[in-house]
Amino acid sequence: MFRSSFIKNAQHEFFKPLLLAVGKELNTTATWHKLALSVGVSLASMIDVASDVYTISYYHRIGKHATANLMTAFVLLCIFLQMMLVVAIHHKNRRRMVLELLGTITFTKPAFNKFRVLTNASIDGHEVSE
Amino acid sequence: MSLKLAIKKTLTHFHFTFCSAQIMPPVNEMMMFKLCEVFSESIPMAVIQLKNVLEVGGDVDWIVVGAFLVSIMFVAEAVSYMTYMKDISEESRSTGKIFYGFMPLSGHRMHVVKISLLCMSFSCCTAKSLEIVVLLQVGGPFLAAQVLGADLGIYLIYKFARNDFRYWIPLPRGTSLIASFALRVMVKIVTDFTGFLHARHPFEMGGFYWFINMIMTQVGVFGALMVKQEFGWREGEGEVVVLPEEERVLKDEDYLKLAVLNFALWLISMAGLYIASEKKFNHTFYSLVTGKQFCRKLFETDQAMTIMEIFNCHRR
Numbered sequence: 001m002f003r004s005s006f007i008k009n010a011q012h013e014f015f016k017p018l019l020l021a022v023g024k025e026l027n028t029t030a031t032w033h034k035l036a037l038s039v040g041v042s043l044a045s046m047i048d049v050a051s052d053v054y055t056i057s058y059y060h061r062i063g064k065h066a067t068a069n070l071m072t073a074f075v076l077l078c079i080f081l082q083m084m085l086v087v088a089i090h091h092k093n094r095r096r097m098v099l100e101l102l103g104t105i106t107f108t109k110p111a112f113n114k115f116r117v118l119t120n121a122s123i124d125g126h127e128v129s130e
Numbered sequence: 131m132s133l134k135l136a137i138k139k140t141l142t143h144f145h146f147t148f149c150s151a152q153i154m155p156p157v158n159e160m161m162m163f164k165l166c167e168v169f170s171e172s173i174p175m176a177v178i179q180l181k182n183v184l185e186v187g188g189d190v191d192w193i194v195v196g197a198f199l200v201s202i203m204f205v206a207e208a209v210s211y212m213t214y215m216k217d218i219s220e221e222s223r224s225t226g227k228i229f230y231g232f233m234p235l236s237g238h239r240m241h242v243v244k245i246s247l248l249c250m251s252f253s254c255c256t257a258k259s260l261e262i263v264v265l266l267q268v269g270g271p272f273l274a275a276q277v278l279g280a281d282l283g284i285y286l287i288y289k290f291a292r293n294d295f296r297y298w299i300p301l302p303r304g305t306s307l308i309a310s311f312a313l314r315v316m317v318k319i320v321t322d323f324t325g326f327l328h329a330r331h332p333f334e335m336g337g338f339y340w341f342i343n344m345i346m347t348q349v350g351v352f353g354a355l356m357v358k359q360e361f362g363w364r365e366g367e368g369e370v371v372v373l374p375e376e377e378r379v380l381k382d383e384d385y386l387k388l389a390v391l392n393f394a395l396w397l398i399s400m401a402g403l404y405i406a407s408e409k410k411f412n413h414t415f416y417s418l419v420t421g422k423q424f425c426r427k428l429f430e431t432d433q434a435m436t437i438m439e440i441f442n443c444h445r446r
Contacts, residue, residue, distance in 0.1 A: 048200055
């Protein structure tokens with residue numbers, strides 16, 4: 001193993017930079033697979049919320065209104081906190097902030113987040129909570 | 131030129147030692163977003179749903195049971211994925227080499243670590259939810275709040291005592307302490323319920339407290355069950371209607387079986403995690419290093435990428 005890599009490095013100097021370039025390309029390229037994974041995350045988030053909504057309606061149906069109201073409050077609190085977080089991070093770029101807020105209330109933001117992570121998206125510079 | 135660089139380096143060293151601050155890369159943004167969801171929605175839902183599932187009578191709505199399992203699985207998946215992505219991200223491994231890297235990048239060990247992370251989060255969420263539900267059954271919301279509050283209080287005192295309370299995110303003046311309090315509480319609760327492995331980072335709980343916290347979560351279930359055995363169920367009031375034991379699907383003795391099974395799952399997942407993760411990062415599971423000490427160590431690694439990160443991202 002060591003011998004073969006030594007020979008490769010010694011005889012073919014281009015080999016390591018080539019692999020590094022290929023690796024970087026793989027890490028940053030936007031592919032259909034990455035898009036599908038991102039959409040999957042968003043769908044999982046939506047299923048989670050949908051199951052919560054069903055449970056809330058179930059407790060209303062059987063008369064456990066306090067439990068149902070408590071659950072509703074937690075769902076709303078979640079959306080509120082996520083919106084606050086978006087404002088805190090993106091307040092220096094108003095257009096981006098509005099887009100991210102829209103993504104939050106439509107439960108599509110997890111997909112954008114995951115896609116940016118999977119494609120190693122670069123930082124604009126406005127994403128500071130300062 | 132070199133003098134200018136030396137002055138800049140010294141100033142940054144001072145800044146890095148005494149004030150911790152960073153920009154928000156996409157991985158961190160995703161983590162914070164998921165943390166919000168787990169903290170304010172998935173965890174409370176898991177507790178409420180577990181309570182109802184444990185106290186349900188003859189006719190079970192299996193969609194509600196499914197919704198409970200979805201909540202727990204969502205928590206486990208979200209937390210293990212966050213830990214995984216943060217550990218393997220290019221940014222983490224290039225600028226945080228002294229902490230990130232416990233996750234093997236290929237082979238069977240990588241799969242063992244991933245499955246262990248999932249099982250550990252699943253086990254922690256079940257354990258803490260069960261503990262809270264049992265406390266609610268014994269003493270109502272007041273007892274549960276007291277126990278959670280005491281646990282949280284001990285953690286905050288520990289952070290203050292080690293001069294490690296202020297959070298690392300740069301925030302507007304005057305909001306730092308309040309935001310630090312909120313974020314510390316949030317991370318503590320999320321870690322209680324999920325065993326969030328990234329919380330062992332010195333910027334969060336630190337390895338030592340994370341490990342103690344994990345043990346406390348598991349011990350807490352058996353403690354709550356002992357209290358229940360001693361004092362029994364509280365009287366029903368308002369909407370609280372407690373079905374007689376014979377009408378419930380899960381009997382009281384089943385709780386102990388559930389707790390033991392869950393504890394076994396936790397032990398196996400911890401063993402898997404410790405054995406399969408990269409050996410040179412095992413110390414991060416019980417390290418006593420604080421946020422400031424970590425910053426200093428990071429700077430002293432003297433790696434070009436890390437120093438560039440400090441120049442580019444740390445503003446104060």
